[in-house]
Amino acid sequence: MDNPSQLVQYILTGLSNGAIYALIGFGFAIIHNATGILNFAQGEFVMLGGMFTIFILSFLNIPLPMAIVLAIAFSTLVGILFERLAIRPLKNVKPLSLVIITIGASIFIRGAAMLIWGKDTHALPAFSGNEPLYVYGATIMPQHLWIFGITILIIIANKLFFSYSILGKAMRACAYNAYAASLVGIDVKIMVLLSFVVSAAIGSMAGIIIAPLTMTSYDVGIMLGIKGFCAVIIGGMSSGLGTVLGGLLLGLLESLGAGYISASYKDAFAFIILLLILFIRPEGLFKQKETQRV
Amino acid sequence: MKKKFFSTMLFFVIATILFVFTAGAQAFAAPPIKIGALFSVSGPAAFLGEPERNTAQMLVYEINKAGGIKGRKLELVVIDTQGDPAKAVQGANKLIKDDKVAAIIGPSTTGDSMAVIPVVEKAGIPLISCAAGIKITDPVKKWIFKTAQNDALAVARIYEYLNKQKIGNVAILTVSDGFGSSGREQLVAHAKEYGIEIISNETYGPKDTDMTAQLTKIRASGAQAIICWGTNPGPAIVARNVKQLGIKIPLFMSHGVSSKKFIELAGDAAEGIMLPSGRVIVASQMPNTDRQKKALLSYVTSYKNLYKVEGDHFGGHAWDAMMLLKGAIEKAGDKPSAIRDQLEKTTKFAGIGGTFSYTAQDHAGLTKDAFVLVEVKDQNWKLVK
Incomplete structure (x- = not known):
């Protein structure tokens, strides 16, 4: 096999993994922008999406699309419960305490999933067949097209929601200044809850569309969560294009690094990038530096 | 006065009855023989420990139901x-x-086994490990035996087949954990004696979800076969990625995935994949002349009846350990040193993992005959003859 098509393969692989990271990163960004906390249970929503779908498919004899909708609904419910039971009861605490609570919640959700569903890995059937598609001598699966398509849809929906809808604008207002937002009549609590709803839904969606490719088990959330976190850090915590580019960049570097340097360091690339960004440009690669007005 | 005499008599009678009764009960039921079991029932190696524990408990129940060992x-x-x-x-x-x-x-695991060896050796208690690592019984340790097949035997099976097919250049793709690195060591160490050249040597992480980058590199290397060494779910992803990339060269897996779970996870992509495995997954396909067939079928059916899932290769390690122990206790009694000496005299014990013959120089007891090569055909295991 000649070198150009090898390169195309690395790029395709990198982009499709990157799209997944971006989607998971979105969940981080939305909650961070509404509440100022980093939700480290984001990876668990990804796991819940995949596991719920498999669980529903094996117990109820319903078509895949129905199962997916139900699985997203269940995962979102877990997100709501999480916010109501673990985040809202704490008033006037530092964001750091909340971040630690999300780590606790992620361990709890993972443990519960292990007890309920066991430790086995499960595979979800592909949405549209298993025959690979050829692109310039490289191959991708039809499922990759689903991943690209859904990621693009979610980016557009996000943009529309946060820029044009009243609810989206209200959420942004809370993120900017919760106190001022409450003075103009925005219910901050509802907005925080809503941010958990949206990010749980997006996270579980990500978990479902990747499950046919990567398979899923109770512990897939850890690594995917970290990769999503890297994507959002590179993107500077934006819930828009920055995170998408961050995810794609991470996916590409991983895949090219594994192909041309060594696959043993695949995960190390993600962390090296994360550290470099945090050292050199903590505000993210694609964000303009905020200017303080005096 | 008379009343007092009567109550004293009554006391004696009751005391005598009680005495006779308890003494009798003791004489009839000798104290049970205690067997310890260390299994990784939870945690990352639960796929080993769980079937092993289930198998051991099933056997103890069966042995006790049949009256125990010499009434104990x-x-x-x-x-x-x-x-x-x-x-x-x-x-x-x-x-x-x-x-x-x-x-x-x-x-269940090589790491755990190596850690407990000094403790057990010092106390002088026989231990039969269910882990595969070659260093557990090499060099030979007085009190330590094992039932799981050495990785080297699995490697030998694959290399022999490659020789038969006249395949010389192979690529290996191993998982970066204990199981994968042991396999990698053995694959590299034995390549030369079979005239095989490893022209591409790649690894992947146990939690990786995409191996197309490594496989693209392997495809470019011009290898004639791929050998992947890992435990689920990694190899299933490798199988899917191989299919996705349209790679047509034969793909070999290790005995680490020799359970139905692998076929279920890899789906269509599993078709045609070959791997060395213990006989348990193809028990019914073995010829009737096979020494192990009786043990295999009895294990497979009773496990399925009790736990409603297929008994596997790993549970088989515990079956062998338990039955070897049973045989030794039957012959030599329950003194630890007597059990050890008797274990070492085991010859041609036809178990699940193979036919065991321990000697003073060999506490692993198996030959490469312990593995057969199987192929996935129509979503099932098929014996390669």
Whole structure:
């Protein structure tokens, strides 16, 4: 096999993994922008999406699309419960305490999933067949097209929601200044809850569309969560294009690094990038530096 | 006065009855023989420990139902090591000091086994490990035996087949954990004696979800076959990625995925994949002349009846350990040193993992005959003849 098509393969692989990271990163960004906390249970929503779908498919004899909708609904419910039971009861605490609570919640959700569903890995059937598609001598699966398509849809929906809808604008207002937002009549609590709803839904969606490719088990959330976190850090915590580019960049570097340097360091690339960004440009690669007005 | 005499008599009668009754009960039921079990029932190696524990418990139940060993019941004390060597050592100490077990079966992993060896050797208790690592019984340690097949035997099976097919250049793709690195060592170490050249040597992480980058590199290397060494789910992803990339060269897996779970995860992509495995997954396809067939079928059916899932290769390691122990106790009694001496005399014990013959120089007891090559055909295992 000649070198150009090898390169195309690395790029395709990198982009499709990157799209997944971006989607998971979105969940981080939305909650961070509404509440100022980093939700480290984001990876668990990804796991819940995949596991719920498999669980529903094996117990109820319903078509895949129905199962997916139900699985997203269940995962979102877990997100709501999480916010109501673990985040809202704490008033006037530092964001750091909340971040630690999300780590606790992620361990709890993972443990519960292990007890309920066991430790086995499960595979979800592909949405549209298993025959690979050829692109310039490289191959991708039809499922990759689903991943690209859904990621693009979610980016557009996000943009529309946060820029044009009243609810989206209200959420942004809370993120900017919760106190001022409450003075103009925005219910901050509802907005925080809503941010958990949206990010749980997006996270579980990500978990479902990747499950046919990567398979899923109770512990897939850890690594995917970290990769999503890297994507959002590179993107500077934006819930828009920055995170998408961050995810794609991470996916590409991983895949090219594994192909041309060594696959043993695949995960190390993600962390090296994360550290470099945090050292050199903590505000993210694609964000303009905020200017303080005096 | 008379009344007092009567009550004294009554007291004596009752006391005598009680005495006779308890003494009699003691004479009839000798104390049970305690066997310790160290299995990683939870944690990352639960796929080993769980079937092993289930198998051991099933056997103890069956042996006791049939009247025990020479009228004495067995008692199994199971400790979950969670795949953590520190917990395995604590567990071994507890089994030896508190429970005073006659022998120990397990641990499930090579790491746990290596950790408990010094403890067990010092106490002088026979231990039959269910882990595969070659260093457990090489060099030979007085009190340590094992039932799981050495990785080298699995490697030999694959290389022999490659020789037959006249394939010389192979690519290996191994997982970066204990199982994968042991396999990698053996693959590299034995390549030369079979005239095989490893022209591409790649690894992947145990939690990786996409191996197309490594496989693209392997495809470019011009290898004639791929050997992948890992435990689920990694190899299933490799199988899917190989299909996705349209790679047509033969793909070999290790015995680490020789359970139905692999076929279920890899789906269509599993078709045509070959791997060395213990006979248990193809028990019914073995010729009737096979020495192990009787044990295999009995294990497979009773496991399926009790637990409603297929008994596998890993549970088989515990079956062998337990039955070897049973044989030794039947012949030599329950003194630890007598059990050890008797174990070492085991010859041609046809178990699940193979036909065991221990000697003073060999505490692993198997030859490469312990593995057969199987192929996935129509979503099922098929024996390659």
